[in-house]
Amino acid sequence: MKGISIKDIAQEAGVSPTTVSFVLNGKGKEKRISEQVSKRILKIAGKLKYKPNQLARGLRTGKTKTIGLIVEDIANIFFANVAKVVEDEADKFGYKVLFGSTEDNEEKAKGLLEVLRYRQVDGYIITPTLNLDKEIAALQKPVVLMDRYFPNIADSNYVVVDNFQGAYTAVSHLVEQGYKKIGIITTTSAQIQMQQRLDGFVDALQKHDLPAGKNVIKRLPFDLDRAGFIQEITQYLQQNKDLDALFFATNYLGICGIESIRSIGLHIGTDIGMVSFDDHDIFRLHSPSITCVAQPVEEIGRRLIHMLIAELEHSTEASAPQHVVLSLELRKRESSMPAVHHVNA
Amino acid sequence: MKGISIKDIAQEAGVSPTTVSFVLNGKGKEKRISEQVSKRILKIAGKLKYKPNQLARGLRTGKTKTIGLIVEDIANIFFANVAKVVEDEADKFGYKVLFGSTEDNEEKAKGLLEVLRYRQVDGYIITPTLNLDKEIAALQKPVVLMDRYFPNIADSNYVVVDNFQGAYTAVSHLVEQGYKKIGIITTTSAQIQMQQRLDGFVDALQKHDLPAGKNVIKRLPFDLDRAGFIQEITQYLQQNKDLDALFFATNYLGICGIESIRSIGLHIGTDIGMVSFDDHDIFRLHSPSITCVAQPVEEIGRRLIHMLIAELEHSTEASAPQHVVLSLELRKRESSMPAVHHVNA
DNA sequence: CTGAAAGCGCTTACAG
DNA sequence: CTGAAAGCGCTTACAG
Numbered sequence: 034m035k036g037i038s039i040k041d042i043a044q045e046a047g048v049s050p051t052t053v054s055f056v057l058n059g060k061g062k063e064k065r066i067s068e069q070v071s072k073r074i075l076k077i078a079g080k081l082k083y084k085p086n087q088l089a090r091g092l093r094t095g096k097t098k099t100i101g102l103i104v105e106d107i108a109n110i111f112f113a114n115v116a117k118v119v120e121d122e123a124d125k126f127g128y129k130v131l132f133g134s135t136e137d138n139e140e141k142a143k144g145l146l147e148v149l150r151y152r153q154v155d156g157y158i159i160t161p162t163l164n165l166d167k168e169i170a171a172l173q174k175p176v177v178l179m180d181r182y183f184p185n186i187a188d189s190n191y192v193v194v195d196n197f198q199g200a201y202t203a204v205s206h207l208v209e210q211g212y213k214k215i216g217i218i219t220t221t222s223a224q225i226q227m228q229q230r231l232d233g234f235v236d237a238l239q240k241h242d243l244p245a246g247k248n249v250i251k252r253l254p255f256d257l258d259r260a261g262f263i264q265e266i267t268q269y270l271q272q273n274k275d276l277d278a279l280f281f282a283t284n285y286l287g288i289c290g291i292e293s294i295r296s297i298g299l300h301i302g303t304d305i306g307m308v309s310f311d312d313h314d315i316f317r318l319h320s321p322s323i324t325c326v327a328q329p330v331e332e333i334g335r336r337l338i339h340m341l342i343a344e345l346e347h348s349t350e351a352s353a354p355q356h357v358v359l360s361l362e363l364r365k366r367e368s369s370m371p372a373v374h375h376v377n378a
Numbered sequence: 379m380k381g382i383s384i385k386d387i388a389q390e391a392g393v394s395p396t397t398v399s400f401v402l403n404g405k406g407k408e409k410r411i412s413e414q415v416s417k418r419i420l421k422i423a424g425k426l427k428y429k430p431n432q433l434a435r436g437l438r439t440g441k442t443k444t445i446g447l448i449v450e451d452i453a454n455i456f457f458a459n460v461a462k463v464v465e466d467e468a469d470k471f472g473y474k475v476l477f478g479s480t481e482d483n484e485e486k487a488k489g490l491l492e493v494l495r496y497r498q499v500d501g502y503i504i505t506p507t508l509n510l511d512k513e514i515a516a517l518q519k520p521v522v523l524m525d526r527y528f529p530n531i532a533d534s535n536y537v538v539v540d541n542f543q544g545a546y547t548a549v550s551h552l553v554e555q556g557y558k559k560i561g562i563i564t565t566t567s568a569q570i571q572m573q574q575r576l577d578g579f580v581d582a583l584q585k586h587d588l589p590a591g592k593n594v595i596k597r598l599p600f601d602l603d604r605a606g607f608i609q610e611i612t613q614y615l616q617q618n619k620d621l622d623a624l625f626f627a628t629n630y631l632g633i634c635g636i637e638s639i640r641s642i643g644l645h646i647g648t649d650i651g652m653v654s655f656d657d658h659d660i661f662r663l664h665s666p667s668i669t670c671v672a673q674p675v676e677e678i679g680r681r682l683i684h685m686l687i688a689e690l691e692h693s694t695e696a697s698a699p700q701h702v703v704l705s706l707e708l709r710k711r712e713s714s715m716p717a718v719h720h721v722n723a
Numbered sequence: 724c725t726g727a728a729a730g731c732g733c734t735t736a737c738a739g
Numbered sequence: 740c741t742g743a744a745a746g747c748g749c750t751t752a753c754a755g
Contacts, residue, residue: 036496084492084495084496085496086437086496086498087496087497087498088433088436088437088442088497088498089437091433092431092433092434092437097433099476099497106462107452107458107461107462107465108455108458108459108461108462109458110453110455110458113452113453113455113458114453116452116453117451117452117453117479120452120477120478120479121479124478129476129478129493129494129497130476130477131444131474131475131476132465132475132477133465133469133474134462134465134466147429148474149474150429151381151429151430151431151432152432152433152444152474153431153432153433288659288663291663292663295665314633314658314659314660315659315660315663315664318633318636318637318660318664319660319663319664319665320640320664320665
């Protein structure tokens, strides 16, 4: 059960634990340990398969080489993909990832933060919920926000996408395809990323002199379940038969939207155009395939970890807050092609 | 930066760190600390927002309250869902989860195991790769395997599904629906779960006196990429035009299969029946929807964590190895209905 | 009823 | 060139 420690090596090598520690931490040269002793220690450590106890090291140095990753929902494909990249990249720098899902629930998020804090993680990557700003500010360790941020807090690091541009691009695309009465399905969430998507939608309509009034905007409570979303969207569609296209503010809404549209017998693309924010396997494979503005998942993950590591490795002077805003990519598919009649597989 | 410690509380309360530790660990009564002192300590701890340093505690007690979760791929929806449940359930017992993806690569898996080991995790939930048995046996801590196990190693705990039954059910369903020439698309993986799915397939055909020869079995290298799978499946279909139904041994293969079938202009369900192992959002939403045998994801996650916690909490005597084999549920959808012509949305 | 002391396994300033 | 010692923040056997 008990692992082998630095003492065991010291004993076998006939030197002190200090010397062993120096050699094993690559400070042999610097501390001018003789070649001979160094080699002997390394050999014994290898033979004994010595693995330093990270707990002891962490207690002493204050560094655990662990980062806390807080996402909205690890079972959501977007967050799962980001988590994968974060894990991979963190590994390259010798960091491990402790994760948790908030379900966008403030209390869950606060609990998570507390647990990670007293586990002494070195830094955090956080998808914040509403009203989490104070808790995050109190963290005393490097933090990088993702997916959303607090617009009124100047000094936070974040990696987000250009939600406004994404929505604007999506809606402009629908306009160019000839759709004229475009609605948005979004949530009541007051969070910045949702607000920006709505702004992008409205702005695109106005730029193209299309109606952007109240009745083309449908906000759903974000805590509905799948059936609830489908029901609400279906109802909205039935009450607004003049709509000829819809922009869905999240892929989750888009997926529910597919079911809603289908349930009332409309054909996507021909009867009603559709673009969703955020890609999903379903959108690519669906017949007809669904146009979307896709988030650069790989790059988001990479940027997050690199930004955090940079903070971690030279956190001596507080560097200026880093902001990365990535563009989304329009992926044109059949759901926004009114002219093309789709052949079913 | 420095957190507040037991010493700070001791000082403010005018008692020793020992007393503080006793009280904070709920051993006040047992150690017969006076009510008065206990209350004072608790009040001060609350005021100072004391959080025990888990590193120090772990170093002393040997317990980190952390479990290592090794999956094949956290970005795969099945594993992401299991991870979510594991995280949630672990949390209820005060455990946090450190995770990693193997990509089914032996070397990556070994690296992961090593890292988790020297981070002193209390126990492991592992989706093993091939040849990982020795490393796992050497772990010295409770382990529960998932998704697959080592048939030649008797004393391991695991939670798996009944792969044979699942495949058997899927194929029998196709037979009952009237399909007569059924093929399987699987991988060359030698792992137990894939072997059992193939066995279930063959057995079902034989029971129904249908041909189960070589040419209804297509094994693909499991390290192909998406395009490679699609190409291989397409080719196989073109060379075996007499097939009237396919059983896909994983949802990933099934998804590629949809694209392959579509690419050669066949209609799923009517031209060629289809059932996949393991559900996926795409299968539910696809037109036509895809029949599958679904894994009980929630229950898998719950069982895993409960089995591990049970080992953890009374690991004094080595209890008998626990084996849980869960059944899969046949979800009948349009892809296995030859008679019903599907109306496209 | 309470406390001094040892020890978990490291790292590092200090001394020689 | 090398080592003794302190200390990170806890827990717990032991003593009184």
